[in-house]
Amino acid sequence: MANSKVLSGLGIGLAATLALSGCSGAADDGTVTLQMVESLTNPARTELLETLIDEFEQENAGIEVELISPPTDQADQKIQQMLQSGTGVDVLEVRDLTVGPFSTNGWLADMGPEFEGWKGWDALTDNAKNVATAGGKTYFIPYGFYGISLFYRTDLVEEAGFDGAPASWEDLLEQASAIQDPEANTYGYAFRGGTNGYSNAALVIEAYVADDLDLENAYRLKNGDSMFSAPEALDAMDLYLDLFEQASPPSSVAWGYPEMVEGFSNGSTAFLLQDPEVIAAVEQSTAITGEQWTTAPILVGPSGTAIQPLATAGWGVAEASEHQAESAKLIQFLSEGDASIRFTEGNSLVPILNGGDEAEFYKTGAWESYLTMNENPETYITAVQPRGVAWWTEWADKADSELQQVLIGQLTTKELLASWDAYWTEKWAAE
Amino acid sequence: MLPAAIFVGVFIYYPMLAGSQMAFRHWNLSNLTDTSWIGLQNFATIFADPSFGVILGNSVLWVVASIVPQLVIGFALALWLRRRFRFRGLYQALIFFPWAISGFLIGILFRWMFNGEFGVVNDLLMKTGLIDQGIPWLAQPDTAMFAVIIANIWYGVTFFAIMILAALQSVPDELFEAAALDGAGKVRTLFQITIPYISTTLALTVLLRVIWIFNFPDIIWAMTGGGPANQTHIITTWMITFTQKGDYGVASALGLIVVGLLLVFSAFYLMALRGKKEASS
Amino acid sequence: MIDTETTPARITRIGFLGLWLVITIFPLYWIIVTSFKAPGDIFSYPLQYWPTEFSFENYVQLFEKADFGTYVVNSLVVSTAAATTATLISLLSAYVLARFEFRTKTAILMAFLVTQMIPAFIALGPLYLLMVDLGLVDDRFGLILVYVAVCIPFCTIMLRGFFANVPDALEEAAMIDGCSRLGALFRVIVPVMKPGIVAAFIFNFVNCWNELFLSVTLMNKDENKTIPTALNGFITSFNIDWGSMSAAAVLTILPTMILFAFASRYIVQGLTAGAVKG
Numbered sequence: 010m011a012n013s014k015v016l017s018g019l020g021i022g023l024a025a026t027l028a029l030s031g032c033s034g035a036a037d038d039g040t041v042t043l044q045m046v047e048s049l050t051n052p053a054r055t056e057l058l059e060t061l062i063d064e065f066e067q068e069n070a071g072i073e074v075e076l077i078s079p080p081t082d083q084a085d086q087k088i089q090q091m092l093q094s095g096t097g098v099d100v101l102e103v104r105d106l107t108v109g110p111f112s113t114n115g116w117l118a119d120m121g122p123e124f125e126g127w128k129g130w131d132a133l134t135d136n137a138k139n140v141a142t143a144g145g146k147t148y149f150i151p152y153g154f155y156g157i158s159l160f161y162r163t164d165l166v167e168e169a170g171f172d173g174a175p176a177s178w179e180d181l182l183e184q185a186s187a188i189q190d191p192e193a194n195t196y197g198y199a200f201r202g203g204t205n206g207y208s209n210a211a212l213v214i215e216a217y218v219a220d221d222l223d224l225e226n227a228y229r230l231k232n233g234d235s236m237f238s239a240p241e242a243l244d245a246m247d248l249y250l251d252l253f254e255q256a257s258p259p260s261s262v263a264w265g266y267p268e269m270v271e272g273f274s275n276g277s278t279a280f281l282l283q284d285p286e287v288i289a290a291v292e293q294s295t296a297i298t299g300e301q302w303t304t305a306p307i308l309v310g311p312s313g314t315a316i317q318p319l320a321t322a323g324w325g326v327a328e329a330s331e332h333q334a335e336s337a338k339l340i341q342f343l344s345e346g347d348a349s350i351r352f353t354e355g356n357s358l359v360p361i362l363n364g365g366d367e368a369e370f371y372k373t374g375a376w377e378s379y380l381t382m383n384e385n386p387e388t389y390i391t392a393v394q395p396r397g398v399a400w401w402t403e404w405a406d407k408a409d410s411e412l413q414q415v416l417i418g419q420l421t422t423k424e425l426l427a428s429w430d431a432y433w434t435e436k437w438a439a440e
Numbered sequence: 441m442l443p444a445a446i447f448v449g450v451f452i453y454y455p456m457l458a459g460s461q462m463a464f465r466h467w468n469l470s471n472l473t474d475t476s477w478i479g480l481q482n483f484a485t486i487f488a489d490p491s492f493g494v495i496l497g498n499s500v501l502w503v504v505a506s507i508v509p510q511l512v513i514g515f516a517l518a519l520w521l522r523r524r525f526r527f528r529g530l531y532q533a534l535i536f537f538p539w540a541i542s543g544f545l546i547g548i549l550f551r552w553m554f555n556g557e558f559g560v561v562n563d564l565l566m567k568t569g570l571i572d573q574g575i576p577w578l579a580q581p582d583t584a585m586f587a588v589i590i591a592n593i594w595y596g597v598t599f600f601a602i603m604i605l606a607a608l609q610s611v612p613d614e615l616f617e618a619a620a621l622d623g624a625g626k627v628r629t630l631f632q633i634t635i636p637y638i639s640t641t642l643a644l645t646v647l648l649r650v651i652w653i654f655n656f657p658d659i660i661w662a663m664t665g666g667g668p669a670n671q672t673h674i675i676t677t678w679m680i681t682f683t684q685k686g687d688y689g690v691a692s693a694l695g696l697i698v699v700g701l702l703l704v705f706s707a708f709y710l711m712a713l714r715g716k717k718e719a720s721s
Numbered sequence: 722m723i724d725t726e727t728t729p730a731r732i733t734r735i736g737f738l739g740l741w742l743v744i745t746i747f748p749l750y751w752i753i754v755t756s757f758k759a760p761g762d763i764f765s766y767p768l769q770y771w772p773t774e775f776s777f778e779n780y781v782q783l784f785e786k787a788d789f790g791t792y793v794v795n796s797l798v799v800s801t802a803a804a805t806t807a808t809l810i811s812l813l814s815a816y817v818l819a820r821f822e823f824r825t826k827t828a829i830l831m832a833f834l835v836t837q838m839i840p841a842f843i844a845l846g847p848l849y850l851l852m853v854d855l856g857l858v859d860d861r862f863g864l865i866l867v868y869v870a871v872c873i874p875f876c877t878i879m880l881r882g883f884f885a886n887v888p889d890a891l892e893e894a895a896m897i898d899g900c901s902r903l904g905a906l907f908r909v910i911v912p913v914m915k916p917g918i919v920a921a922f923i924f925n926f927v928n929c930w931n932e933l934f935l936s937v938t939l940m941n942k943d944e945n946k947t948i949p950t951a952l953n954g955f956i957t958s959f960n961i962d963w964g965s966m967s968a969a970a971v972l973t974i975l976p977t978m979i980l981f982a983f984a985s986r987y988i989v990q991g992l993t994a995g996a997v998k999g
Contacts, residue, residue, distance in 0.1 A: 044941070051957035052786060052965075075942065080953035083937045086683070089469060090849045090938060097858065097941065110470040110686060191573070194557060202579070204665060260556025260576030262668050263584070267961045268555065277557055399470035403685040413669035417580065444814040444873050445829065451870035452836050455844035455851060462843075517741065520734045531738070533982035535745045540977030542931035542949055545970060548961065549748055560751060563768050594744065602923070603879075606916040610886040626730075640885045644878060651837045676840055683842060695843040702838040 039071065041332050043339060046077045046091065048084040048102040049322060057355045065342045072335050074100075092116040095329035099336045103149035103325035105140070109397040111325075112148050118326040119146040123337035129345030136391065137361035140321055143397070149325035150344045153358025156319055157212065158304045158378045160273055160281040160291065165195070174305035178213055178248055181280060181308055185256030188279045197256030199278040202416050203265035207408030209282055210249060211394075212318060216310035217245035219390060227316055227392035228433055235437075237430040245310070246415075246422040253416055262416045273302075282307070285357040288375045304378040306389060316392045317382060319359070400436055407432065463693040469686030482693035491670045491678070498585065499674040502660075503653045506592040511646065513593070514600025519630075521605055539598035547662020550591040554578055554663070578664050581671030588660045588672060595659065600645065607641035608634070643713050650709075651702050675701075749974070756780070756967035779968035787951060788943060789969065796930055796948040797976070799861055803868035804925035810869070811876035812918065816906055818877065819884035830881075833874035841934060849938055859941040867935055872925040879924070883917030884910070919987040927977060948973050 047058065055078045062074045077098075079087045085107060091098040092111065103111060111117050124130065124147055133141070140151045159181075161174050169188050175181040185197025201209045215227055218239045223229040230236055253261070258272065273281040274294035281287070291302065309315040324343060326336040342348055344361065353360040354370050359379065366383060370376070382389040395401070411428060414420035466478050486492060521532060538546070553560045556576035565571045577587045611634060619629045635642065657676040660666065666673035666681065673681075675698055682691035758769065759776040783789040818826060848867070849858070857863025887910055895905040911918065933949040940946055952973065955966040 049957075050954065052954065052962070056786070077941045078943065078954070079937055080950060081957055082953060083934070087937060090846055093472075093846070094850050094853050096853050113470065114472045196557070203667060258557045258576070260574075260579040262576065262579035263664060265665075267956075272557065275558060399468075403687070406681050406685055410667070410670050413667050417668050419669060444810050444877060447810070447866075447870040447873055448833065448836060451848065451851075451867050452839070452844065452874075453832075455846075455848035456836075456839050458847035459843040459845070513741065516737060520738055523734075529982060529985055531742065532985040533978055534749075535742060536981045536985065537749055537974060537978055538745060539927060540930075540974050540981065541970070542933060542952075544933060544949075545952060546748075548956070549752065552963075553748065553751070558768070560768055594748075597741075599924075602920050606920040607883070607886065609916040610883070610913070638886070641882045644882045647834075648837060648875065648878070651834075655838065655840055679840060679842070688846075692843050695840045698840055699835065699838045703835065706834060706838075 040073055041071060041335050042073045042075055043099040043332055043336055044075050044077060044097055045100040045339070046079070046084075046088055046098050046102065048079075048081065048088060048104060048107075050078045050081045050084060054356055057352065061343060061348050061352065062339075064348070065339055068342070069335075069338065072338070074339060092327060092329070095327075098327045099330040099332055100339055101325055101327060102322060104322040105320055105394075105396045106401055108143075108148050108325070109399055109401070112144075112146070113399065116328055117148045118328045118330065118333055119148065120150075120326055120333075120337055120340070121147045123326075123334060124150075124341070127341055129341055132345060132362050134361055134363050134365075136319065139393075140323070149323040150340055151321045151323035151361055152343065152349070153353040153356065153361055154319045154321050155284045155286070156317055156359050156379060156382070157282055157284060157307050158382070159307055160283055160287065160302060160304050160375075162276075162279040162297070162302050164301045165279040174303075175280075176306075176309060177313075178216060178245070178252075178308045178310060182248055182252050182256060185252060185280055189256045191258075194277055196258040196272070196278045197280060198252055199264070199269040199272045199281040200253050200257035200261035201264055201266075201269055201282075202253070202262040202413055203268070204409060205265065205405065206412050207405060208318070210246065210408070210412055212282070212307070212316070213249045213310075214242045214245045215316035215318070215392070216308060216314070217241040219310055219314040219316050220312050222316065222390075222392060224390065224392045227318065227394050229395075229437075235430045235433040237426045237433065241310070242426050243423060246426060250415060250422055262413060276301075285359070285376070285379065288357055291375075299374075302375075304375045306378050306382045306385075309388065314388055314390060317389050318394050319391055320394070320396065398436070404432065404436075460692055460696055462688050462691075463696050465689055467687075467689035467692070469688065478689075482689045483697070485690055486693060486697065491673065494671065495673045495675060495678050498672065499654060499676075501585070502589065502592070502674045503650055505589045506596060506653050507646070507649055509593045510596040510600050510649065513597045515604055517597065517601040518604035518608055519634075521601070522608055536598050536602065538595045539602075541595075543595065543656060543658030544662050546591060546595050547659040550587065550594075550659070551578065551663045554587045579668060581668060584664050584668065584672045588663050591659050591663065592653065592656075596649065596653070599649065603641060603645045604638065607638040611637045647706060647709055650705065654702060655698060752967045752970050752974075755963060756971050758964065779964040780972075782965055783968050783972070787954075787965070789951065789972070791944055792946050792948045792951045793972070793976075795861065795945060799864050799868065799947060800926050800929040803865045803872060803929045804922055806865070807869045807872035807876055807925050808918065808922045811873050811880055811921065812911075814873070814877045815880035815884055816910075819881045820889075830878070833878055836874040845934065845938055848935075852939055858939055859945055861945060864936060864939050864947075867939065868929045868932065871932075871935070872928060875928075876921050876925055879921050880914075880917060883914050887913050915987050919984045923980060923984050926980065930973075930977060 045062070047055065055076070059076060062076060066073060084102075085104075088098065088101055088107075092101075092114070093116075103117065108117070130138075136154065137151050141147050141149065159174065165188050166174065166184060169184060171184050171187075175184050181198065187197075188195065189197040211228070214236055215222060218230065218236045218241050221230045221232070221239065222236060223231050228236055230239060236242060258264075258278065261268070261272070264272065269281055270283065270287050270290055272278040273283075273287075274291045274296060276294075276296040288304070291297075292299070307315050307317060324340045326333050326340070330336055343352065346362075349362055350360065350365060350368065352358075353362075353365065354368070360366055360368075360371075365371075366380065371380060398404075408429065411420060411425055415422060415425050463482055464477055464479060465475050466481075467475050517535065521528065525531075541549075554562075554577040556562065556574050556579060559574075559577070561577070562571070562574040566574065575583060577583045615633050615637065616629060619633050624632065654674075655676055657674065657680055660672055660674060660677045661680055664672045666677045670678075675694055679691050679694040679698075682688075682694065754770070754772060756779050757775050757777070758772045759774065759778060818830060852858045852863050852867075855863070857866065891913065892900075892902075892905040892909055895909040896902065900908060931949055932947075933953060936947045936950050937953075940950065948969070952966060952969050955962040955969065
């Protein structure tokens, strides 16, 4: 009978499956296996990381590392679940966004003791050391920094009759407006209205209030008020709204990272503010050639200065890990010498090692603007963004949504700034 | 029966009940050292949010505007697919394919097709001369809602088509023949014989789809993330934003609200169905 | 079948079916074309409706850089096992729920219906802890168990609906002929319900095949990942790898399409009138 055949087939299939999916046992020869989880996963980076891990394993017999690479969209949630359960993770990627909550919850080990006497420490840049010792504890060692620069189309700028890249936000508005030509599917600025759009809004405001800014907390003025309360902030947002209305693609209200990069590398927009990671993506473009674009330093405000918002991430150890010493060893390996240099170059990151940016790699082509910014710290001021606060993700969500309200005309720039000012003032007061 | 109950009990009800207590606690990932019971405060937060009304309205619109075309097109496909024609197998395999893709992937795919500047939808509309300038679909609340619903209709028709087609197979041909002998028209046959005969399947399919679509954030999340300015959020996408903020208390409370609303709806729906059945018999 | 068809009705039918085919197929076409474009051509403007040159680069990359073959095997194993088990268990439960009267019946049905209303993520955290305790994290068997549980409620409800369409008289006749109840179920009812069962199996299979969140949560090692996890891996924080993703999507859709093509024969097979009349 046909059905009994089907049934027995199913039975065999089931049995085979159960047999196939048996557990893998743990080795019992004293080998320590570290579970390492990454968060900002991308295939090329994972490959590089695996190479580095192989080298580490060769140098350290008796330690094996198992790299877990969840899709980046789901990674932080998975890491949280692992940390909460106290199993399955020894080394993890900690971001400036997650270090606050993770350490508050007691999920991260203070590596201070393990790192005492580590010879690699002195080689770290001041920025890296600051991050690694924030709050007196060492919850993670940064592997690099994400800085911002202005990607621009040299040919379009020239055709529109300008000598070179815009230096200030006002220049940008002028040039982008001149280039904007919707009929030809050419637009000025790759505006970020979608996810994390608030970060670029903060960038323009910071440039306008740079001189009064508290460098330890870039959202605060020296007088203790939030930067959104400054009168210059309104000028900044008005200009930013003009930039959207006069010089950006209309659909950029909804543009996030992929659309922005895409809009620039397919040749339809002339300006893009982005991380150096994007250099590699744009280099692959066939729509624009290497002669048609380069990068420039970020844009300054009326007083001629700008704030470089360095974002960072690095490696930390789980408090629940039973192999903290071995974990620290792995992190040290990744944070010094050749391994660190290869990781920062391979991922287009601003290096964590002193003199790292003197390598040939950072002096060529699109990287030049980073050098310029590094050499002029008075103009391009590095300030700490308050990304570690517990309410940062809540803020990001609120700010994105309200920025979009401004873009679609439901809110004025003035109302927006009042709301943002009230939000931060209240949060700081409750702290 | 027992194995089914055990599976569902252990792997669904236990985690769900364990999870839903978060709704009555302060449960924020930013600080899990304090997870005290706070009663209904999370629910109060939700009801006090100015967006809640819009989001509730969107959820209803999302379900109704998706399900009606899905049902109508799916039904039509099923009826017409009963008739044999050449390449019917191939045709079916092809039109069933949307169901084979995950909602998330569909979301990303449609997000690019509806892109205002280099999306293929605008390109085609301009080539055919229907519009002469690209529409920034996902940048305006109305068009964005329209776009996500289109994507959802495209995706969900298959389910109705398959379910109805499967149900139609159990309708004996004699019934149609008898109807034809009585001189009943096509439309009358449809409403007086076909639909009543498969009504159980039909009613259940509709109920399940209402529940699923209400609970289906994938497409919206991938296409608009609820934007612009929260205007395309439904309850479940809004819930995702709370999990991203680490506020699992409020997110769980929203989850319970979803379950509550759907329970009430199902109760009314099933009662209405029963009432109708009794009236007709 | 109704054999008389007027010309306008025929035109409407063919027009409608044709139009829907175009609408359905276009995104599929777009994915396939994209998957064969050379990496640089994907973003060229004006849009290319046909690749200037066919490139298999994206497919080669899938197997060279990512271990795509392993993911396919995992997905096949997990989805087949889970869908099969769930369909079998549900078939028996649905039968019990459709044919017997007992006190907890309504309660069970409602309990099953409620599972469909729960946003999955509420249960995600506790489920992870449960699986850690059971030692089933990063284990295909564990994922199969969870998928079976996820599939059962819907599948049972659906099959019960199909049972309701089958007259009692059918199995009563079989039992009079000397079949046991179980025998009657499998020899008489199952063949009649084949379209419904096949449809149920397909839905289970596709649900498991596309499931992302449980898989990401419960699986760690690369060798245990399923296809949706891998697909999502092409979305990185700074870009979407459209070439690889389209190629992967095509390969993902293929097995389901084959399954649909194969199964749709059963779904539309049609029953001989006699079987239903009993």
